[in-house]
Amino acid sequence: MRNKRPRNVTIVDVARASGVSYSTVSRVLNGFEFIKESTRQRVLEAAEKLGYVANLQARSLAGGRSQIIGLLVPGLDNGYIGEIIRGVDVELARANYDLMMYTTHRSRGKESIYVNAIANGLSDGLLLIVPLVPAAYLNALRQENFPYVLIDQSDAAKQSSVVDTTNWQGAYEATRYLIELGHQRIAFVTGLMELSSASERLEGYKAALGDHNIPFQDELIIEGDYWQPEAYKKTFAFLEQYPAPTAIFASNDLSAFGVMEAIRDHGLRTPEDISVIGFDDIPQASIVYPRLTTIRQPLEQMGRVAAKLLLEQIENPEQPARRITLATQLVIRDSCGPRQAKGGQHRKTLKKTGGSLLRTFPAKPE
């Protein structure tokens, strides 16, 4: 077996080298209070000299912490998760935690999930990014009182710690922005409607229309799934069938790309003929041409906040579930223009981090 590799230096070696019992070493290493300063020094030195590294498995087996956080993600292929993970990573690194990644699309069934995470007890806590069917295992997690945080997806039972963003308000703002540019016929590409973010965004869109006395039209709702190909297909079909809208609000940036593609393939231009606005502000949003005007979610920050929240929860298991909602903001780039634009006169790109309009808007009704 692989264990035949040269024996690593253990707590026992350190104990021997520093002339104390190995439980003392353990105490020192764990920052126990009542240790004579001199022994502490001796132990620390020995550990350093021997190049001692804790064996996490043993530690965790023995009831300590594994210093590992499990991260459940659907996949890495949407430019969105990646940003969140960056934030998670930053915060975890700071607290000296490592990351165990579980991708969901491979799931051998709902069990596998909490089984992996809890049953084998490897991780001290779990971060769930956009879980599709959390209900299946949330109960299990809660029963075990296992620390976890949901990112960008709310728990119907409202009993989980959640980090999300102002989806409703963001969508409201996006829609209002388009309206203020003079648009009236504004199509809306939905996200995957099973996700809470998708319905919240749809509601925000509807609310903004309503507040500006624009009747909601069902025909203007294009059913997407948060992925580019679907948005492309559906939008293309839409443009064949109905008179073109002057603006399209896509529920996320990926969909917005699909929309722009469909517009282009229809011989139309963005933003001259049809304005397009997205949601998320993934890195690609400022790469595409024209640069995408969108509602920014502070992805990296979401990751950081979620990680911090989880760490707190691990530290203090009694702490009640919290929900932290971060603000979105409108980032104006080049993909939207006034309704009757004669071309080319759309707004100037704003600096990535600066280009936000912060305005008031009605509170989301509960």
Next chain:
Amino acid sequence: MRNKRPRNVTIVDVARASGVSYSTVSRVLNGFEFIKESTRQRVLEAAEKLGYVANLQARSLAGGRSQIIGLLVPGLDNGYIGEIIRGVDVELARANYDLMMYTTHRSRGKESIYVNAIANGLSDGLLLIVPLVPAAYLNALRQENFPYVLIDQSDAAKQSSVVDTTNWQGAYEATRYLIELGHQRIAFVTGLMELSSASERLEGYKAALGDHNIPFQDELIIEGDYWQPEAYKKTFAFLEQYPAPTAIFASNDLSAFGVMEAIRDHGLRTPEDISVIGFDDIPQASIVYPRLTTIRQPLEQMGRVAAKLLLEQIENPEQPARRITLATQLVIRDSCGPRQAKGGQHRKTLKKTGGSLLRTFPAKPE
């Protein structure tokens, strides 16, 4: 401590339930040969009924496998790593391995790396994606005879298993493609020159020029680092200073985006004024406008192959290091045109998976 959570069902419970000793259970669970079929069944049933799940830490502590692969990545923010990881993930899932991710940019020093991975013995093997300074720890890994595979970065000592692509040939092909379109003055944006891929691509470019009797000009070499901002900055400066080339070959797609941006900000057009070709074919390449013509690296496949290779190595530690080089291919989209194009008449987009030209080219000199 968190250990106070309800005791999980262990091998002992299963033993009790099936009326055998727990070492027998262990044997059954590990697919040991000499077990009476009837007991095997009994054990399996009991395990199933009780919902037994192996505790990986204990198993691994006791000398077994942890079923965890460590993945060392620089970060997730380039659209490139993500694709590779997808491939890794697929293969690992198949073999029932989990993924432990270490991001390098946070590195607390070179030690931390192999320390994390080996010293604490959590993982059964290590996948290193584009490590920047592998020399620092490769020795340690080799000495421990610890299974690892390098992805997209070669080992100067040539003693590691590595999975990479035909960088030289890819660059050669890209350059030749531009030459065949009539370009003569072709600028080249380098990658981060510490990486083997970067120098291989530069060499490929030079070779193609040479073979077509185009003198190599130092002034046409723009020093990049594989990142968009740098490419933008340097290209912009280049365009200020020198007469514009008719084509630019960027060492990776991200840089190509920067190049296109610089071209645009100079009031020029791609591909009408300047053709641009990239390398990698990251997902964004087909999203940008104009769609980027590029050399595709089979990223996902690289991940899969690397994972498989690693698994083999874990299975059979004696197996010598192998190097697997996957083929790149030219993917023609819209960012390149003939030299004197009068605009608009660039080539048609090819389907993503179909648009490749497979042609012969001289073998890379050793």
Next chain:
DNA sequence: ATGAAAGCGCTAACAG
């Protein structure tokens, strides 16, 4: 074919 027993490296009472 299967049981008994010795750890793997560490934490956490329990005694001094």
Next chain:
DNA sequence: CTGTTAGCGCTTTCAT
């Protein structure tokens, strides 16, 4: 303050 002693759950000899 520090040493002693149980385990944590599992793999692996060594017997039988």
